[in-house]
Amino acid sequence: MSFWEIFAQQLFNGLLIGSFYGLVAIGYSMVYGIIKLLNFAHGDIYMFGAFTGMVALGLLSPAFGNAWLGIIAALLITMVFVGLFGVTIQRVAYRPMLKAPRLSILITALAVSMIIYNSMLLITQGQARPFRTGLTHESFFIGPLRLTETRIVLLVAALALMFLMHMFITRTMYGKAMRAIALDRDTCQLMGINVYKIIAITFFVGSSLAAAAGIMAGVYYGTIHFFMGFLIGLKAFTAAVIGGIGIIPGAMLGGLLLGLLEAFATQIPFVGTVWKDVFSFVFLILFLIFKPTGILGRVESERM
């Protein structure tokens, strides 16, 4: 492979994994923006989404002749179901804590994460599960790129979801309300915005996007397991911070950037696959030190 072939292939690899990071990062970013909570359970919701998707697909795919139709149906059902799951978590665990010290709500999030993670560990007996879709993975070339149908569809779908999300935030009343609450919750309440409802919607949207990413990962990789959420949760958080936490386009941008960074890092001598993760965490820490507001973040007062 020539330099440019490798470059193009890695660019595509980076974009695809980056768009997954981006989808998960949006959820992190939205929740942080609106209630200033680092939702540690978000990566586990991604994992939960993948397993729900597997069950849904198993039930639905015989009903549809076409593999893609079945996947789309399973995707929609899972997004709604996991979205509601996210809202339930929010209602039970986070809402009573909104006025509590920040440390307490962070620990609550950690507890929720542990509950989901360990429950799935028990349910799956720690075994990885195949995610059967019935799709074929014939690869073909476009120029120097070796692609499969799945990879193209998933990349397009991920980018489309991000675009929809962006429209939702900027063009609808709910999006406007979310942004307003992020700025000043108390004033919003005075202005007659149903703050709790908007927070619930935020969790719904964030969780369903994570679930979508989880299913897409299942379709693409063909294997899902209970610890798939931990690493991507960490990476998505990194992405959210790089892009500017609390800012939706920032999360997408950060995700894509991190994906590209990782893909190219494996090509760099002395970094390779061995140091790739260290590389991205060091990048995160450097970002926090030199530009804590992220790429798209504005300068704000540090103390809140």
Next chain:
Amino acid sequence: MAEMKKSSHSPKKYPAVIDQIYNLFDNNVLRYFTFFIIISFLIILPQTSSRFTQEVMSNLFFYITVCLGLNIIVGFAGLLHLGYAAFIAVGAYTTGILSAVYGINFWATLPVSILAAIIAGLAIGAPTLRLRGDYLAIVTLGFGEIVRLTVRNIGITGGAIGLIGIERPVIFGYVLNQITHFYYMFFILAILAIFTSYRLHNSRMGRAWEYIREDEDAASAMGINVVSARLYAFIIGSAFGALAGSLYSAKMTAISPESFMFLHSVMFLLAVVLGGMGKIPGVILGAAIVTIFPEISRDIGQYRLIIFAFVLLLLMLYRPQGIWPDRQYISTKK
């Protein structure tokens, strides 16, 4: 100690019996008597108990030390730390490398290991403690992963296979290699940690931490240097962890990256929060629950972490101050 006595006049929050027990400990004679009993009991314990009991107890002392160290950061200064295992790894690997690779005497490695933890603490704390508190959580999480992956990837630490052949400590020509020796070693370490924690808690710095934890802006306005006070907490806490890690490596003689995973950091945090952040006996209680509970309830082993997580969640929702909280905390909050 005087301050703790003063606080006994806080409004009653508990049924009379519990208050009785609390008051009991305000009586100095009684308190010292209890300490005396407990300590002498723990000193004679290895003479009459099995290897297993000693092993669990020395694990407990290790946990107490580590949790008290973490408590300085989380409980006293109110900073969420999610990578504490990394600082234990720093201590364990410093001692391990110096003794296994360079053949340096175990006791001589201890100051180096503390120094290494201080440097690591400064490197992580100094740039990030200026930022919002929850950024620290994620930086420490990232740091934890960096340390684990680094020791896994480089040669001098033995890589993924781990470091083997760490020298046993020698005192006056006597090699410490039995579980009973380590029992006493960790016992002394835990006593030291408890003593130091109390001294810190009642020091000028301890009061500054408490002030910052309760109201950062007011503390700052009163002339407390918030960043440096936090940095002190971070560094002192890290040093505790490193010291415990050094002893751990001497006891195990073999260490590997899998002893310092994220899960371990979470368990330490769990113990601190469970018992009561900032309250020294509470933290000890938390450490005891986290170490002894799994040993005596093997049958529910599979469900252990879920149960812990649920308890943690319920605790946060209904009793955020922990099982045995700081009394000042109760009187000021709600």
Next chain:
Amino acid sequence: MIKKQWIIMLVLVLFAFGIFGCGQDTTGPDDEGPGEEEGTILIGIMVPVTGAYSENGIDMENAVKLAVNEINAAGGILGHTVVTTTGDDECDPAKATAAASKLVSEEVVGVVGGYCSGATLPTLKIYGDAGIPLVVAAANATSLVEENPGWTFMINSTGDMQAENAIGWFEKQGVETIGLIDDGSAFATDLKMLTKQQWEAKGKIVLTDDTVTTGEQDFSALVTTIMSANPDGIYWTAYHAEGALIVRQLREAGYEGIIIVADGSSAPAFIELAGPYADGVFCTAPPFADLNPAAAEFVTNYKEMFNSDPGAYSGLTYDAMYLLADAIERAGSFDDTAIKDALAATDGFQGISGEVMFTEKNTLGRSNFVILVVEDGKWTFAE
């Protein structure tokens, strides 16, 4: 007031003593025949039955229980009924020392188990000091051999042998350059390093040398680097969860060389996860219970008793238990040194996973590793 406090104090102290008293084991670590008067002997099982590796640990524990049931049905060991006790090491070195101490305190005659090399390592000395023979069924890192105080017997082939096996197969297939991938776990890294050393000692080239992170799913960047170097063969030295993903993504990207996976990936789950991409993938592993006619009975009984298929290391663990029983019979007593010597003198013990004899370092004298290949969605012998 003060009097009342004293009373409460006293109650508390008594209570505390009560708690500790209950937790205590009053028997000292002496060398009497453990519980011989009751006609039973206690065998320890040290495996991870909780935590992320519990699946394999439980499979191993089951295998021991099956073996013990059969032994008891056949009259026990030296006329004594065998009772087992499990120490859960959770694959964590600190927990493993506690588990080992628990088994030592319970005065087991011997211990069977050892899944994670990292967790097994610190326990060797504990068993050695207590004079308890340990038959390690799965863990096989080189460090275990180095740290062996003489009481440990490893019946899984060591990394050396597995590396030799893989290299032999690569050479047979005419492979000149290889790529190595591990997951950063002790066992996989050990195997990778050994393979690299042996391969380079033959004057051949290792083109790529990579480590992936457990829990990762996307290996496309890694696959692209490997494809650009294009080695003739690839050796994956770790477990099936990531192994299946890597094989799948390599094949999807058009890799056509030889792929070998190590014994950690030999579980049937590998084929299930990798789907059609598993076809033609080789594996260095001890003969699978399924493939061995002698083991057919074991597989049937296992399925009947636990209602699941035996795991990758169940067969070896089953052998380990029988080997220990055999050694005690040969020793003719429950004396620890006699059992150890009998174990060391083992020659030609026929297990379901092959013949067992020990080198002077207590490792397996002859490799029982074979090369398997996936054909029609099943592991079969490649030769």
